[in-house]
Amino acid sequence: MQVEDTAAAARVREPAMTDVARLAGVSHQTVSRVLNGHPNVREQTRLRVRAAIAELGYRPNRAARTLVTGRSQQIGVVAQNSTLYGPTSMLAAFELAAAAQGFAVSVRRVRVLDRSSIAAAVEHHRDQRVAGIVVIAPTASADEALAEIPADVPLVAVDGDPGRGGALVTVDQEEGAFAATRHLLEAGHQTVWHISGPSDWFDAAGRARGWRRALQEAGAEIPPVSSADWSAASGYRAGQMLARMPDVTAVFAANDHLALGAIRALAERGRRVPRDVSIVGFDDVPEAEFFSPPLTTMRPDFDGVATETLSLLLARIEGESGPSLRTLNPTLIPRESVAAPRD
Amino acid sequence: MQVEDTAAAARVREPAMTDVARLAGVSHQTVSRVLNGHPNVREQTRLRVRAAIAELGYRPNRAARTLVTGRSQQIGVVAQNSTLYGPTSMLAAFELAAAAQGFAVSVRRVRVLDRSSIAAAVEHHRDQRVAGIVVIAPTASADEALAEIPADVPLVAVDGDPGRGGALVTVDQEEGAFAATRHLLEAGHQTVWHISGPSDWFDAAGRARGWRRALQEAGAEIPPVSSADWSAASGYRAGQMLARMPDVTAVFAANDHLALGAIRALAERGRRVPRDVSIVGFDDVPEAEFFSPPLTTMRPDFDGVATETLSLLLARIEGESGPSLRTLNPTLIPRESVAAPRD
DNA sequence: TGCATCAGAGTGAACGCTCACATCTGCCCA
DNA sequence: TGGGCAGATGTGAGCGTTCACTCTGATGCA
Numbered sequence: 181m182q183v184e185d186t187a188a189a190a191r192v193r194e195p196a197m198t199d200v201a202r203l204a205g206v207s208h209q210t211v212s213r214v215l216n217g218h219p220n221v222r223e224q225t226r227l228r229v230r231a232a233i234a235e236l237g238y239r240p241n242r243a244a245r246t247l248v249t250g251r252s253q254q255i256g257v258v259a260q261n262s263t264l265y266g267p268t269s270m271l272a273a274f275e276l277a278a279a280a281q282g283f284a285v286s287v288r289r290v291r292v293l294d295r296s297s298i299a300a301a302v303e304h305h306r307d308q309r310v311a312g313i314v315v316i317a318p319t320a321s322a323d324e325a326l327a328e329i330p331a332d333v334p335l336v337a338v339d340g341d342p343g344r345g346g347a348l349v350t351v352d353q354e355e356g357a358f359a360a361t362r363h364l365l366e367a368g369h370q371t372v373w374h375i376s377g378p379s380d381w382f383d384a385a386g387r388a389r390g391w392r393r394a395l396q397e398a399g400a401e402i403p404p405v406s407s408a409d410w411s412a413a414s415g416y417r418a419g420q421m422l423a424r425m426p427d428v429t430a431v432f433a434a435n436d437h438l439a440l441g442a443i444r445a446l447a448e449r450g451r452r453v454p455r456d457v458s459i460v461g462f463d464d465v466p467e468a469e470f471f472s473p474p475l476t477t478m479r480p481d482f483d484g485v486a487t488e489t490l491s492l493l494l495a496r497i498e499g500e501s502g503p504s505l506r507t508l509n510p511t512l513i514p515r516e517s518v519a520a521p522r523d
Numbered sequence: 524m525q526v527e528d529t530a531a532a533a534r535v536r537e538p539a540m541t542d543v544a545r546l547a548g549v550s551h552q553t554v555s556r557v558l559n560g561h562p563n564v565r566e567q568t569r570l571r572v573r574a575a576i577a578e579l580g581y582r583p584n585r586a587a588r589t590l591v592t593g594r595s596q597q598i599g600v601v602a603q604n605s606t607l608y609g610p611t612s613m614l615a616a617f618e619l620a621a622a623a624q625g626f627a628v629s630v631r632r633v634r635v636l637d638r639s640s641i642a643a644a645v646e647h648h649r650d651q652r653v654a655g656i657v658v659i660a661p662t663a664s665a666d667e668a669l670a671e672i673p674a675d676v677p678l679v680a681v682d683g684d685p686g687r688g689g690a691l692v693t694v695d696q697e698e699g700a701f702a703a704t705r706h707l708l709e710a711g712h713q714t715v716w717h718i719s720g721p722s723d724w725f726d727a728a729g730r731a732r733g734w735r736r737a738l739q740e741a742g743a744e745i746p747p748v749s750s751a752d753w754s755a756a757s758g759y760r761a762g763q764m765l766a767r768m769p770d771v772t773a774v775f776a777a778n779d780h781l782a783l784g785a786i787r788a789l790a791e792r793g794r795r796v797p798r799d800v801s802i803v804g805f806d807d808v809p810e811a812e813f814f815s816p817p818l819t820t821m822r823p824d825f826d827g828v829a830t831e832t833l834s835l836l837l838a839r840i841e842g843e844s845g846p847s848l849r850t851l852n853p854t855l856i857p858r859e860s861v862a863a864p865r866d
Numbered sequence: 867t868g869c870a871t872c873a874g875a876g877t878g879a880a881c882g883c884t885c886a887c888a889t890c891t892g893c894c895c896a
Numbered sequence: 897t898g899g900g901c902a903g904a905t906g907t908g909a910g911c912g913t914t915c916a917c918t919c920t921g922a923t924g925c926a
Contacts, residue, residue: 196912207876212914220874239650243595244912246586248881254629261619263612263809275632276604284651286597286629289618307582308627412813437810444813466606467780470755470787472815539882550906555884563903587882591911 195236204232215240246309254284255493256305258298259316261289264410265436265465266383266480267316270338273486274314281490286310293317298325306333312493314338318381334496336489341382345503347496349489351480353386354393356510360432360460360478361394363512367458368520369430371400375418375442377434378409387434387462403428408438415441422457423449429457429521436461436468436477443471443517454519464513474515484508538579547575558583589652597627598836599648601641602659604632607753608808609726609778609823610659613681616829617657624833629653636660641668649676655836657681662723677839679832684725688846690839692832694823696729697736699853703775703803703821704737706855710801711863712773714743718761718785720777721752730777730805746771751781758784765800766792772800772864779804779811779820786814786860797862807856817858827851 201208206225213221214229221229232238246252255278259267275285288304290297298315302325305313312334317323323341336347364372374391377384388405395402406421408414415438422428423446433439439461443453451457453473461468464479488506544551549568556564557572564572575581589595598621602614618628631647633640641658645668648656655677660666666684679690707715717734720727731748738745749764751757758781765771766789776782782804786796794800796816804811807822831849 198912208913209877209915210875213875216914220872222874225874239646241590241912242651243586243589244881245914246881247584247590247883247912248914250881252586261615263608263615265606268611269606272604272606272632275630276634279631284629284631284647286627287618288622288627289615291619303582304627308585412810416813437813440810441813444815444817447815467755467783467810470759470780470784472787472790474787541882551883552885552907553905556905559884563905565904568904584882587911588884589911590882590913591884593911 194241195238196241197238199236200229200232200238203236204228250309251311252309253282254286254308254310256302256308256310256313257285257287257316258301258305258313259287259289260293260318261291265463266482267318267339269482270316270485273483274489277486277490281494283311293319293322295321295325298322299328302329302333302335312336312497314489314493315340318383319378320380320382323382331501334493336493336496338485338489339383342386342505342507347492347504349485349492349506350382350508351485352507352509353383354390355507356462356478356480357387357390357432357434358394359390359510359512360462361391362398363476363514364430364432364458364460364518365394365398365400367430367518369458370521371395371403372430372432373403373406373422373428375406375408375415375422375431375433375438377438379407384434387432391432408434410435410437412437412441412444415439416445418442419445420449422446423451430518431457431459433459433461436463436465436471436475439468439475439477439517440471443473443475447472454517455522458518458521460518462510468513469515471517473517476515476518477513478510479513480510481508537584538581539584540581542579543572543575543581546579547571593652594654595652596625597629597651597653599645599651599653599656600628600630600659601644601648601656602630602632603636603661604634608780608806609825610661610682612825613659613828616826617832620829620833624837626654636662636665638664638668641665642671645672645676645678655679655840657832657836658683661726662721663725664723666725674844677836679836679839681828681832682726685729685848685850690835690847692828692835692849693725693851694828695850695852696726697733698850699805699821699823700730700733700775700777701737702733702853702855703805704734705741706819706857707773707775707801707803707861708737708741708743710773710861712801713864714738714746715773715775716746716749716765716771718749718751718758718765718774718776718781720781722750727777730775734775751777753778753780755780755784755787758782759788761785762788763792765789766794773861774800774802776802776804779806779808779814779818782811782818782820782860783814786816786818797860798865801861801864803861805853811856812858814860816860819858819861820856821853822856823853824851 197208197211200211211229214226278285288301290301314336316338318339339350340348361372376388406418408418419442439459446457453459461475461477464477468475468477540551540554544554554572557569621628631644633644657679659681661682682693683691704715719731749761751761762785782802789800796802804818804820807820811818811820
């Protein structure tokens with residue numbers, strides 16, 4: 181009891197740098213030097229300080245550090261409140277990469293990617309004096325918000341408008357879609373239908389562009405696009421339309437979940453994949469391999485996006501500026517959902 | 524050019540509270556009072572201060588606030604580096620709920636949920652002087668790490684060991700599994716097989732327990748458990764085994780992706796769902812409705828978990844302590860993957 | 867021998883806020 | 897008329913760092 185009281189009394193204030201200094205018989209500045217790996221400290225002194233730190237269980241106060249330096253070791257991320265596979269994977273990879281570089285990641289989710297929500301989230305991060313900001317900004321409205329942010333804030337956009345200035349990292353949607361469509365054409369299909377993602381997403385727009393270009397280059401007919409959101413449910417609805425048209429033999433879906441919904445709708449009308457209709461998705465969700473049939477799809481390199489984003493952000497924190505675009509090519513993962521057309 | 528130079532020079536130092544005070548003709552303390560909604564400020568003064576804040580584009584420095592109060596308005600989250608649907612959904616919901624209460628969320632991902640990784644992540648958050656910590660701790664090893672954290676740190680575990688003391692919010696895995704298994708028994712099946720999640724996860728253990736209890740209460744035979752991780756791939760492997768056993772007519776999979784893999788394996792051996800084998804999953808991933816066939820599953824209330832977690836954490840930040848357990852029941856979502864057995 | 871140089875260490879002032887307390891009004895009621 | 901009281905505001909210290917200096921003694925070299 182007695183002991184506990186003493187301990188409690190001693191813990192009223194957490195040990196600070198001066199406490200460590202006193203115990204080690206040095207000045208607070210020397211403790212600071214040890215902590216920050218400054219070279220001009222004698223080995224013996226360094227050890228004494230470390231021992232004092234350990235003995236007191238001292239932990240540096242980051243708030244004080246942030247106050248005086250004006251920069252925290254935090255990166256702010258703005259993302260949409262969704263469980264979509266792409267953004268989620270990217271976010272997880274980014275958090276891991278940032279932690280490895282000693283940065284904490286503070287995430288701010290927004291319900292909708294409109295101008296004011298994004299702006300508010302960015303403002304919040306700036307209030308926190310984050311070292312840099314990453315915005316996962318796949319829509320035009322999000323991009324608008326970015327345009328208004330002062331250029332002196334280190335900021336990297338992910339999945340934004342490749343045409344915009346500033347720093348951007350993105351999967352090469354167009355190339356991926358081009359490859360997917362080519363893959364279907366090369367299997368012998370006359371043309372390829374497309375189930376698109378929401379039209380205000382750059383990802384969706386890029387994929388539609390790549391699809392169209394592949395058809396044009398092959399001189400194939402360009403069928404009308406089925407527009408959808410990213411969900412399996414909307415893929416299902418698109419699939420119901422496609423299933424009614426006997427001349428549809430190949431479909432490129434803008435993501436795997438759309439493809440799943442479409443496969444389901446086709447199956448319900450007795451059109452089997454790949455015997456009657458071939459289909460290619462995008463994302464390579466871990467389950468795609470176990471769809472019925474296993475889905476041919478494009479695999480983006482989310483780890484690569486995360487790594488590039490971080491390195492670009494760190495460069496901007498160091499003061500680099502100007503436009504800077506990095507794109508990563510997805511890989512085709514061939515499975516069983518593509519076959520030659522019957523005729 | 525001249526103008527820009529002046530602007531740049533003025534922006535060398537961001538405006539602080541004293542600048543606002545000077546412009547408004549009040550003391551810095553009055554500005555502080557306005558900012559914190561203190562009642563004893565004349566309306567006229569309040570307006571003058573607000574005007575000055577707007578004019579200068581002043582933003583409060585959170586680091587300074589944290590330094591003096593010793594607490595930041597941040598909540599630290601420790602989570603595993605995965606894109607598993609459950610934890611991801613929960614995390615997204617939590618971030619939104621926390622933002623609504625004015626808390627920022629800092630996420631620290633760990634590669635593996637072992638004792639030292641969790642401990643390091645928690646330490647990191649404590650360095651940042653977070654107001655509270657949430658650990659998504661679905662395994663026994665994570666739980667061990669929690670036991671070592673000083674009790675004065677406001678901390679809530681999610682998906683941890685319901686038997687442990689401390690604050691915990693979790694889906695009632697056992698009840699959910701019980702309901703899923705009952706559902707299959709009531710359809711007329713003699714017994715129900717189980718594809719389990721990884722055995723060191725509490726979620727998996729709880730689901731296995733509920734399954735077993737349902738069989739026991741019904742006096743049904745208890746078949747051996749197929750153990751798996753959470754992936755569709757391992758569900759597929761388990762399904763390959765089950766497909767070889769003609770007396771298997773009903774399966775409860777510990778999550779939807781396991782179910783997907785199992786369905787695939789069964790289909791490859793010509794056993795159709797639900798005609799030959801009925802199957803129930805867990806999680807209700809958005810795609811489950813579009814599996815072939817649409818999957819009957821248990822839907823946990825992730826929003827509810829997030830809300831409960833936040834409210835429990837806020838209470839602990841306010842000083843409450845002692846054990847506190849909140850469980851939420853999942854809901855059965857009947858679809859087409861369950862039918863009566865043929866015989 | 868004298869002086870520049872440098873490693874190693876210390877000193878004190880910021881950083882921008884909140885807290886505890888002090889001060890100044892004006893008003894009510896004895 | 898004056899004492900008390902509450903509302904409105906101001907004052908100064910302190911939170912725990914880092915930064916820009918200063919100081920000290922040893923070393924090198926002309």
